[in-house]
Amino acid sequence: MGFSKITQSRAFCMSDACRTYDCIVVGGGAAGLCLGVHLAKLQSQKGPCLILERRSQYVDDRSWCFWENPNEISWIDRIVSKQWWHWEISGCEEEVDHRAVNRPYCYVRSSDFYQSACSLIKQSNDVNLQTGVEVSEISDSGGVCLVRTDHGDYRAKHVIDARPAVSLSPDPSGLLQIFVGSEISFSKPMFDPRRAVLMGNLNADDRAVWFQYVLPLDAHRALIEETAFASEWIEADELDRRLKVSIQNLAGGQTMDILRHEKGVIPMQSTPPQQRGTSRILRAGLAGGAVRASTGYALRRIDKWAKQCAAQLGAGRPPCGAYSGTVVERSLDRIFLRAVRANLSRAPEFFLKMAKGTTGDQFAAFLTGSTDPRVLFPVISRMPKRPFLAAATQNWIGPSHASS
Template sequence: MSRRSDAPGETSDVVIVGGGASGLSLAYRLTATGSPTVTLVAAPDGSLLPPERTWCYWERGTGDFDEAVAASWSRLRVHGADGRAVTVDPSPLRYRMLRSADFERLVHSRLARTPGAHVLRATADTVRDTADGAEVRCTTPDGRTLTLRARQVFDSRPLPSLPPARTQLMQHFRGWFVRTDTDRFDPAIADLMDFRVPQPSHGLAFGYVLPLAPDRALVEYTEFSRTPLTTAEYEKALTHYSRDILGLGAVTVESAEQGVIPMTDARFARRTGPAVFRIGTAGGATRPATGYTFAAVQRQSRAVAAGLRNGRVTVPAPHGRRALAMDAVLLRALDTGRIDGPGFFTGLFRRVPAERLLRFLDGDTSPREEWGIGLRTPIGPMLRTVVELPFLPRRPQPATRTGESPR
């Protein structure tokens, strides 16, 4: 599909910029409507292509992406800092893992079978509105320029800097895909948070274990804090966690993944012009207090596809106002140290029914349910934070390289 720099370019109803979770999800949903022509602009092979990533979410019953799901778990476990574990069954929900390469193959295969839909391997340089829509100027792998024109453009590229915020933490992590010399894992149980790791002076840290087989798992070290670590520091923390806490013995690290996700109460613009929209993390899909993104991306992409089918072009807010308000309070309380992070999250899993808690983390609970959950949190520190928040200014945030959450 490469063109000379003076070629007229390509025209579609919709151009999606970015081949990550949000771009792939929107392309998948749009092909189901059968109406718009779609071009997905994905990074070409080479140094610009992101490394393989992991996306996790919970879902009830069968789902659209089941054939690409690498693993799933019916039980979840949280280890408190005191060493006591709580294991929960969130039925009818299951926790599912997608690997980005598998998800990409699924979506690209569907696009290849859909008339009017295709993938362009290129680097998107600029996106701008025009008199009759929008255009995306791209550079093809052989260095030539191609201009894509569309009625609407949905841009999922990471922002160069985050919007002003009252509170900003980072969820930063490194994970190993390991193989052990003997069976060490229970493939039926995923460890969402293991607070037995040493805690940083600011924020919180936990381990994360997703078993893929009795002798294989994703083992991860995660922090919620203001500043990411160096790779050497992550490696040291992972070595301590796998050897001294999990007792895995000799392990073979088959691959690794690393990333940084913003945890912020910033307000993300979902529209930058009459025909240009932001989706995914760039459009505020990452849940501020947890870093979970994939489920919100699915809600957002379904709504965009339904709107286009019905002649309405809109990108709805991926999280409701109540959820964002509660997250802002929790972020501030964590950042100030008013609440103990490990105790807070462990307490929720011990006191709140698992299915309700997971729906709460997805923003799918009623005000009555949220009130009941709120009563199981440290009320004094949370109320103090509620009173304080309206008087805090929103300040510009430094540029940060972000990744995509494994959750």
């Protein structure tokens, strides 16, 4: 599904490149558009903002999921197209069923996200989205940032670089979440649309933890993904082959239509990424450390950062870096990732124990970043003691001391 080219209501002209903006956002993906939405909502701004996106049009090429938080309200809640109050985690001949009371699992299509964000941005006179612009260089010229593009040079007080990372490799104590998926429509009813499979057929080898992810959109149609939490790079072709086998086994010979594909790589790293070497050029989005390290979830965290960053810019202050969670959350993420990476063959056991030790709402709250003891205790008490104590020791005193 494609969309017509989306630009701000004011047409682009070469004189735009002669202006000095309060802020230029390079990249109109999730982070850039979330920031644009919150800037557009401000009652007053200190100066104009420009979002530059290399794509000439947005397509329905991905989806985002998160657990609803009853204590937080976001514009994204209005574009949720599907919720599941019931989900399963399975593997090692075990299956855990969860039912949520307050925290359903939510699904947002990229088509709805792009259309809603662009529509909200278009209503602002101070925020302009320009698509089809290729950025070649970003530099700090001593007080003013210069952004070179194929449409000319732009100047700004601050630049937020929200483009994806050029290359990704696993952090020594982290993992890469690599996935490929297809939205499939089957000729016969195949799914219970009330029940999602968040981690199905959990298994592991010396490279990765593998599982299937199935989001039933109705009785005939589902998004089916093959996912790896990997300690090394895994080619998409291998995941494609695994996905094809999973879909064929599920189909059982019946006819089906492939509606769309999606794929991605999400860094699950416990150390924050390197920021640019200037206070006026800031990284954002996945490359800026927006991901919850132990889970790979990012959209609500990105939107939380965007709201804070817009408030900073609206008050005439510099933009803020990505929301990285609480100290407790970051520490738990490091311990969990170290334990999983050091014990990949046992990782399915870890995930199953986590699920068995929690209710649906506790499981959702933990993966969302809750530090409530009533949420943390059931999870921590279920984890195998030796691998997690070793990981905690490395986290607190460092790997070199722990091994001496």
